[in-house]
Amino acid sequence: MVNISVIGGSKVPNDICEIATKVGKLLAKKGAIVFCGGLGGVMECVSKGVKEENGIVVGILPGYTTKEGNNYLTVKIPTGMGYARNFLVVRAGDIVIAIDGSTGTLSEASFALAEGKDVIAIGDITIDPKKENEGKFFKVNTPKEAVELAFSRLNKEIYE
Amino acid sequence: MVNISVIGGSKVPNDICEIATKVGKLLAKKGAIVFCGGLGGVMECVSKGVKEENGIVVGILPGYTTKEGNNYLTVKIPTGMGYARNFLVVRAGDIVIAIDGSTGTLSEASFALAEGKDVIAIGDITIDPKKENEGKFFKVNTPKEAVELAFSRLNKEIYE
Amino acid sequence: MVNISVIGGSKVPNDICEIATKVGKLLAKKGAIVFCGGLGGVMECVSKGVKEENGIVVGILPGYTTKEGNNYLTVKIPTGMGYARNFLVVRAGDIVIAIDGSTGTLSEASFALAEGKDVIAIGDITIDPKKENEGKFFKVNTPKEAVELAFSRLNKEIYE
Amino acid sequence: MVNISVIGGSKVPNDICEIATKVGKLLAKKGAIVFCGGLGGVMECVSKGVKEENGIVVGILPGYTTKEGNNYLTVKIPTGMGYARNFLVVRAGDIVIAIDGSTGTLSEASFALAEGKDVIAIGDITIDPKKENEGKFFKVNTPKEAVELAFSRLNKEIYE
Numbered sequence: 001m002v003n004i005s006v007i008g009g010s011k012v013p014n015d016i017c018e019i020a021t022k023v024g025k026l027l028a029k030k031g032a033i034v035f036c037g038g039l040g041g042v043m044e045c046v047s048k049g050v051k052e053e054n055g056i057v058v059g060i061l062p063g064y065t066t067k068e069g070n071n072y073l074t075v076k077i078p079t080g081m082g083y084a085r086n087f088l089v090v091r092a093g094d095i096v097i098a099i100d101g102s103t104g105t106l107s108e109a110s111f112a113l114a115e116g117k118d119v120i121a122i123g124d125i126t127i128d129p130k131k132e133n134e135g136k137f138f139k140v141n142t143p144k145e146a147v148e149l150a151f152s153r154l155n156k157e158i159y160e
Numbered sequence: 161m162v163n164i165s166v167i168g169g170s171k172v173p174n175d176i177c178e179i180a181t182k183v184g185k186l187l188a189k190k191g192a193i194v195f196c197g198g199l200g201g202v203m204e205c206v207s208k209g210v211k212e213e214n215g216i217v218v219g220i221l222p223g224y225t226t227k228e229g230n231n232y233l234t235v236k237i238p239t240g241m242g243y244a245r246n247f248l249v250v251r252a253g254d255i256v257i258a259i260d261g262s263t264g265t266l267s268e269a270s271f272a273l274a275e276g277k278d279v280i281a282i283g284d285i286t287i288d289p290k291k292e293n294e295g296k297f298f299k300v301n302t303p304k305e306a307v308e309l310a311f312s313r314l315n316k317e318i319y320e
Numbered sequence: 321m322v323n324i325s326v327i328g329g330s331k332v333p334n335d336i337c338e339i340a341t342k343v344g345k346l347l348a349k350k351g352a353i354v355f356c357g358g359l360g361g362v363m364e365c366v367s368k369g370v371k372e373e374n375g376i377v378v379g380i381l382p383g384y385t386t387k388e389g390n391n392y393l394t395v396k397i398p399t400g401m402g403y404a405r406n407f408l409v410v411r412a413g414d415i416v417i418a419i420d421g422s423t424g425t426l427s428e429a430s431f432a433l434a435e436g437k438d439v440i441a442i443g444d445i446t447i448d449p450k451k452e453n454e455g456k457f458f459k460v461n462t463p464k465e466a467v468e469l470a471f472s473r474l475n476k477e478i479y480e
Numbered sequence: 481m482v483n484i485s486v487i488g489g490s491k492v493p494n495d496i497c498e499i500a501t502k503v504g505k506l507l508a509k510k511g512a513i514v515f516c517g518g519l520g521g522v523m524e525c526v527s528k529g530v531k532e533e534n535g536i537v538v539g540i541l542p543g544y545t546t547k548e549g550n551n552y553l554t555v556k557i558p559t560g561m562g563y564a565r566n567f568l569v570v571r572a573g574d575i576v577i578a579i580d581g582s583t584g585t586l587s588e589a590s591f592a593l594a595e596g597k598d599v600i601a602i603g604d605i606t607i608d609p610k611k612e613n614e615g616k617f618f619k620v621n622t623p624k625e626a627v628e629l630a631f632s633r634l635n636k637e638i639y640e
Binding site: 082083084086087091102103104106107108110111113114115127129130131134 | 562563564566567571582583584586587588590591593594595607609610611614
């Protein structure tokens with residue numbers, strides 16, 4: 001079982017949404033369990049992609065109720081921790097894919113790196129980890145590259 | 161979608177394990193998403209039951225890796241929070257079923273009640289909530305009673 | 321430095337408040353740093369006692385602002401975690417003193433025991449830990465007994 | 481009461497340490513309660529400054545024991561959450577001062593901004609918040625500027 005967390009902006013333009021949906025589809029096809037923050041934007045778009053391929057996508061929600069989760073989630077987990085649920089999204093994944101996003105996404109991506117976890121980014125975010133025990137940061141251009149690199153970094157067979 | 165958390169001892173005798181497995185089966189049949197702490201004992205036994213009925217069971221794990229999760233889990237979520245992940249198990253569920261267990265289970269059950277969530281217990285634990293805004297505590301004798309009461313309390317149609 | 325967490329009901333009668341205040345005074349005199357949930361009832365009464373002896377009392381708050389903290393706190397820490405901040409109150413202390421209280425207090429006390437931490441109770445709560453690696457549960461009748469036992473369990477010199 | 485969180489690298493050169501110590505001194509003189517991650521580097525240097533001015537400095541620690549805290553802390557709070565304690569450091573403060581640092585600091589600073597909290601940075605880190613409801617990011621050159629801006633942003637009288 002491979003856990004992959006997908007993070008990104010909660011309001012995104014159509015082209016970014018399409019990228020996220022494609023990432024979700026590719027991850028589901030490869031059998032990854034996908035984790036996200038469960039709300040809108042990249043979270044919703046990636047969830048849509050996973051659902052379309054009958055994969056499993058888990059939304060780790062900021063509030064106390066499943067109602068705020070988007071409609072594509074397989075599993076909705078209320079945490080009552082607000083944005084602090086972001087660190088749970090990161091810890092859930094073996095690796096993190098970041099798509100676009102602002103300070104919240106930056107916070108999650110850099111938290112992942114600080115915990116020694118790799119981050120693969122499509123879009124604006126750039127981080128330069130300096131310490132040896134930090135994760136590695138990669139920039140890619142397409143959903144296919146992101147997903148293939150993720151599995152490659154995890155040393156898993158790519159069986160698509 | 162109904163989320164039901166099942167809590168209980170991490171080492172249990174066979175008869176308790178059978179109860180937990182039966183609870184897992186019944187919950188899966190009714191389409192509930194089942195949450196637990198992901199390790200052994202009641203957590204493993206309930207997971208086994210859910211898996212046997214092809215349901216979804218989520219293990220919210222204390223450590224940083226999916227490896228510690230039992231073999232029946234559909235989704236494994238490392239949290240790195242140690243026993244503090246217990247409060248996440250409780251928050252994930254719309255209602256809590258407690259089977260046997262010791263101080264850890266007592267902690268989760270009373271946390272649920274304090275947050276206004278009902279707890280249905282099979283086995284030793286007894287709690288007497290005193291405040292109006294607390295959840296209600298029920299004792300039952302069988303898996304069937306536990307699961308039926310859970311759905312009844314949630315006002316969901318029982319479609320078994 | 322000794323950290324002692326004091327937990328208990330958020331609404332308490334005068335006699336319980338006086339016990340909590342006395343516990344706070346005795347802890348401050350012995351130089352303990354006192355931790356509590358920062359709100360009313362036992363939390364406020366123990367804070368008052370600590371303040372009267374010029375000790376340090378830390379309130380770990382459920383919300384996002386220091387404003388909800390009682391007026392006697394030296395340090396107010398908003399967490400935004402709701403009742404889940406209870407586990408932080410417990411983790412902060414080397415030992416836990418429980419005064420009266422309902423399901424919230426029961427949750428904290430049993431969480432402490434589950435994590436291997438001793439709990440000393442004045443008032444209603446009774447827990448019977450069964451496992452070897454759990455903390456020990458003590459019942460006492462007076463603030464003086466509670467505080468002396470706490471320091472004795474921590475093997476600290478009592479220098480009152 | 482003003483809470484100010486100071487974040488930064490866990491290993492820093494002498495000149496950065498001196499800046500952090502100076503920030504600690506200035507904050508203590510103004511009566512702020514200072515929060516940090518409780519370990520080495522900027523955390524230790526700022527704690528030293530606060531202690532030298534007899535202020536209060538709180539270390540929110542990643543592990544389960546107070547022993548890992550640096551020697552200048554007034555209050556040591558074990559959380560058992562690992563790096564996830566970073567979000568508690570940020571939530572504790574009314575405003576955040578960032579001094580140097582790598583991905584961990586970047587994670588905390590961007591989390592603060594995402595939660596609507598201002599961040600004042602001395603040193604390398606630069607973040608560009610884009611959304612209206614995010615906090616504001618400021619770069620300054622000296623401890624004095626950082627502390628004065630912090631109090632000014634909080635609309636507190638500067639009574640140094």
